[in-house]
Each structure stands twice: as structure tokens, then as C-alpha cells.
Amino acid sequence: MPLIERMAKIETQGLSKTYRSGGETTVALNDLTISVREGEFLTIVGPSGCGKSTLLYIIAGFLKPSAGRVLVDGRPVEAPGTDRGIVFQEYALFPWRTVLDNILFGLEYQALSRPERLARARQYIEFMGLEGFEHRYPKELSGGMKQRVALARTLCYNPDVLLLDEPFGALDAQTREIMQDELLRVWRETKKTVLMVTHSVSEAVYLSDRVIVMTSRPGTRKAEFAVGLDRAGSREQIILTPAFAELQSRIWMQVREEVLRSRT
Amino acid sequence: MARTLQGSVPVLIVAGLWELTSRLALIDPEHLPPVSAILRAWADLVFSGHILPHLAATLYRALAGLLLAIVFGVALGVWMARSRPVERFVDPLITLTYPLPKVAIIPLTMLWFGIGHLAKILVVFIGCMMPVIIHTFHGARGADHLLIWSAQAMGAGERAILRKVILPAALPAVLSGIRIALAFSFVIVIGAELVASRAGLGEAKTGSMTTCSPRSWLS
Numbered sequence: 082m083p084l085i086e087r088m089a090k091i092e093t094q095g096l097s098k099t100y101r102s103g104g105e106t107t108v109a110l111n112d113l114t115i116s117v118r119e120g121e122f123l124t125i126v127g128p129s130g131c132g133k134s135t136l137l138y139i140i141a142g143f144l145k146p147s148a149g150r151v152l153v154d155g156r157p158v159e160a161p162g163t164d165r166g167i168v169f170q171e172y173a174l175f176p177w178r179t180v181l182d183n184i185l186f187g188l189e190y191q192a193l194s195r196p197e198r199l200a201r202a203r204q205y206i207e208f209m210g211l212e213g214f215e216h217r218y219p220k221e222l223s224g225g226m227k228q229r230v231a232l233a234r235t236l237c238y239n240p241d242v243l244l245l246d247e248p249f250g251a252l253d254a255q256t257r258e259i260m261q262d263e264l265l266r267v268w269r270e271t272k273k274t275v276l277m278v279t280h281s282v283s284e285a286v287y288l289s290d291r292v293i294v295m296t297s298r299p300g301t302r303k304a305e306f307a308v309g310l311d312r313a314g315s316r317e318q319i320i321l322t323p324a325f326a327e328l329q330s331r332i333w334m335q336v337r338e339e340v341l342r343s344r345t
Numbered sequence: 346m347a348r349t350l351q352g353s354v355p356v357l358i359v360a361g362l363w364e365l366t367s368r369l370a371l372i373d374p375e376h377l378p379p380v381s382a383i384l385r386a387w388a389d390l391v392f393s394g395h396i397l398p399h400l401a402a403t404l405y406r407a408l409a410g411l412l413l414a415i416v417f418g419v420a421l422g423v424w425m426a427r428s429r430p431v432e433r434f435v436d437p438l439i440t441l442t443y444p445l446p447k448v449a450i451i452p453l454t455m456l457w458f459g460i461g462h463l464a465k466i467l468v469v470f471i472g473c474m475m476p477v478i479i480h481t482f483h484g485a486r487g488a489d490h491l492l493i494w495s496a497q498a499m500g501a502g503e504r505a506i507l508r509k510v511i512l513p514a515a516l517p518a519v520l521s522g523i524r525i526a527l528a529f530s531f532v533i534v535i536g537a538e539l540v541a542s543r544a545g546l547g548e549a550k551t552g553s554m555t556t557c558s559p560r561s562w563l564s
């Protein structure tokens with residue numbers, strides 16, 4: 082097997098992060114080591130406040146770790162880069178730009194002519210089912226639509242890695258299911274490496290190849306589960322299998338321990 | 346339209362009370378002429394063409410100072426918001442000088458630049474730059490850091506972030522700073538012209554004061 086295939090796409094080594102604000106220090110992450118394979122869909126589950134967003138911000142290059150390091154394609158991360166795309170829980174769309182102009186933002190730094198940019202943006206508008214909304218502003222869109230715009234904006238400059246921070250956290254149950262299936266479709270069609278964080282166990286099991294459970298703050302790795310479900314059928318067929326239910330409850334027990342611990 | 350009408354009601358009431366006070370001689374009309382007399386004097390001044398050069402000089406000084414203040418104030422405000430060292434340097438200076446009456450520096454600028462346009466433009470510039478800096482700074486500092494991070498992740502450099510994220514995010518604050526500066530600019534320039542000038546509305550006032558005619562001074 083050639084070396085490149087065995088190399089991890091993303092690797093964190095002994096990652097720790099301590100926030101200092103005013104006189105207070107918060108240890109958000111403590112000695113976290115994980116690796117994500119090329120093309121893998123890995124989900125990290127943990128109670129809220131355990132450092133999931135912090136982890137993604139460090140991998141994206143927005144924050145510097147207090148200790149440890151992040152490797153992407155074997156190279157240490159120093160700064161944000163277009164090889165890693167991120168979708169924030171809060172969408173972070175530019176409120177003064179229309180849907181089309183939000184999606185064009187990421188293309189302004191690619192070596193493309195103006196017509197090429199427009200063509201690419203339109204392609205992703207269609208891909209995410211946003212036709213007819215090109216000239217709307219973010220505040221005129223529902224949560225699900227904003228999520229689609231955020232995904233389209235990140236996908237269209239074609240990063241190798243997708244970092245997803247609780248992407249469906251703010252959506253109602255129906256929209257959430259639709260968007261989960263959209264994400265699965267995107268992942269299958271684009272073959273990107275996906276690292277998602279969430280606090281929803283069923284979402285993690287439904288979407289991922291592998292699930293890592295984090296402890297409550299300071300977050301570190303607690304348990305790991307390979308999912309390996311047969312994904313041939315529809316959503317209902319997958320969710321209703323005994324294998325799905327069993328895995329979900331095994332993971333949930335691990336998460337529950339941490340949720341209870343973080344409350345005491 | 347309805348709002349303009351509504352807004353003019355208090356003005357009309359004050360004008361009416363003023364007119365009565367003067368007409369009933371509650372205050373000697375020589376010291377407080379009736380509004381109608383002032384308006385008539387205003388009209389005379391404007392139609393005689395006497396006031397126009399003064400008005401032009403005042404407008405020029407106010408707007409030139411304001412324009413400079415906007416350019417430098419926005420730049421400095423944004424720079425402060427993006428750089429802690431700059432903030433730590435500029436912030437105490439502004440806190441210290443903002444409450445001072447701007448006319449206090451007029452004698453200084455007159456010493457440096459005489460009593461012409463330049464001294465007044467400089468005072469307007471200094472006075473107007475403060476609200477522009479402060480508002481821009483707060484607007485730029487308030488820019489959502491997730492938007493800045495988004496832009497960085499998409500490949501934007503510092504200059505693109507300033508132009509495409511920080512400035513648009515700060516725009517409403519910048520505009521309210523400019524609105525305040527606009528009011529300041531006329532207050533300051535007329536104040537400066539009252540102190541010393543060869544032309545301008547403030548000078549026209551001082552001129553009429555020395556000839557002791559409240560009627561034209563108020564107009």
C-alpha cells in the first residue's frame with residue numbers, strides 16, 4: 082500500500098487549549114489525540130461545553146493550541162487555509178451580501194475569471210437547491226436555507242476537508258433530517274474528508290463511519306466506535322435496524338456519563 | 346411629510362413665544378428683536394448678496410475639515426480596532442482631549458496658520474475626527490469574529506478582511522459618527538470665525554456685534 086494512503090488526512094497530537102479571559106482560566110481541551118483518514122466521515126460527540134468548537138477552530142487555524150499540534154496532510158497547521166472549509170453552527174453568512182454574493186466570496190480568492198466564478202456559484206446554488214433565492218439576503222431565509230447557503234459557500238471553493246460545527250443544531254426536526262440526507266449525498270458525491278462535531282448521538286451514528294466520544298470539560302478522548310452500518314437502504318430502513326439501535330445506545334451510555342458528570 | 350409637520354410644531358411654538366415676549370416688550374426689543382424682524386433681516390441679507398461670500402467661506406471650511414476628518418478618522422478607527430498597540434496608544438489621547446472645547450485650540454492654530462482658511466479647517470478636522478474615530482472603532486471592534494474567521498478560511502488576507510468584512514460591519518456606526526461630526530463641523534467653524542476671521546458667517550456676526558446691532562447679529 083503506498084504511503085500516502087496510510088497517512089492520516091487530519092491528525093491532532095496531544096492537543097490542549099486553555100482560555101484566559103480576565104483573571105479566569107478555562108481548560109477547554111486536554112491532551113486530545115485523534116486522526117481522520119482521507120475520505121472518512123468522523124463525528125465527535127460530547128456534552129456541550131466540552132471543547133468541540135474549540136477543537137474545530139484549532140484545526141481550522143483560527144486559534145493556536147496551548148500544547149500539541151495539528152497536522153493536515155502531514156504538515157503542521159499554522160493559519161487558516163482553503164484546504165480546510167468550515168461551516169459554523171451560527172452559519173456566519175455576511176448579512177450585507179445576497180445568497181449569490183455570499184457564495185461568490187470564497188471564489189474571489191481563487192484563480193478564476195469572473196464568468197467562471199459565476200458559473201461555479203450557480204452550479205452550487207443548484208447543487209444545494211437554492212435556485213430562486215440567489216438575490217435574497219440571509220435575514221430573509223429560514224434556518225435550513227441559511228445552512229444550505231453556508232454549505233454551498235464552503236463547498237464551492239472545493240476544500241479537501243469539511244469541518245462541521247453542529248451544523249444542524251439550530252434546525253427543527255424535519256429540516257434537520259432533510260439536511261442530514263443532503264449532507265450524506267454531498268459527502269458521497271464529493272468524497273471529502275468530513276470532521277463533524279455534534280451532541281446528537283443518533284445524528285452521529287446515522288452519518289458517520291466512525292464516532293469518537295469526548296469527555297466533559299476539559300475535553301479529551303473517551304471512547305471510539307466504528308459504525309459500519311449497511312447504508313444501502315432508505316433512512317427508515319437504516320434507523321430501524323437492530324444494529325443501529327444497539328450502537329446508538331452503547332454510544333449514548335458513554336455520552337450520558339459525561340453529561341451527568343458535567344452537571345455535578 | 347406628516348413627520349416633518351410634526352417636527353415643526355415645537356419650533357413654531359418657541360418662535361411664537363419669542364415673538365410675543367418681544368412684541369409685549371417683556372424684554373427690550375432692542376435686546377431681543379421679534380422673530381419676524383430677524384427673518385426679514387435674513388431675507389434682506391440673502392437678497393442683497395452680502396452674506397453669500399461669507400456663507401461660501403464657512404461651508405468650504407466646514408466641509409473640507411469634515412472630509413479630512415472622515416478619511417483619517419475611519420482609517421484610524423479601523424486600525425485601532427485591529428491592533429491592540431494602536432488602540433493602547435490612541436485611546437488615552439482621545440479620552441483626554443474629546444471633552445475639551447474645540448474652540449480652545451483656535452488661538453493655537455491661528456498662531457501657526459494665521460486667520461485664513463487653513464487654521465479653521467484644521468480645527469474642524471481635529472474636532473470632527475474624534476466622533477468619527479470613536480464610532481468607527483466601536484463599529485469595527487463589534488464586527489462578528491465568526492465573519493472574520495469565515496473570510497480567513499475562504500482565503501481573504503488582512504486587506505480584504507478590512508474592506509469586505511470590517512468596513513461593511515462598521516458602516517452603520519461610521520455613518521452615525523459622521524452625522525455627529527457634521528453637526529460639530531458647523532459649530533466649530535462658526536466658533537472659530539467668531540474668534541477671528543476675515544470672512545465667514547461667524548465673522549459677519551462679530552462684525553455686526555461691534556456695530557452693536559442685535560438685529561443683524563441674530564440673523
Ligand SMILES: Nc1ncnc2c1ncn2[C@@H]1O[C@H](COP(=O)(O)OP(=O)(O)O)[C@@H](O)[C@H]1O
Nearest residue numbers: 100102107109128129130131132133134135136
Ligand atoms: N473565547 C473564550 N474565552 C474563554 N472561554 C471560552 C472561550 N471560548 C470557549 N470557552 C470555554 O471553553 C469551553 C469549551 O467551549 P466550546 O469549545 O465552545 O465547547 P462546545 O463547542 O463543545 O460546546 C467552554 O467551557 C467555554 O465556556
Ligand SMILES: [Mg+2]
Nearest residue numbers: 133134170246
Ligand atoms: Mg460549540
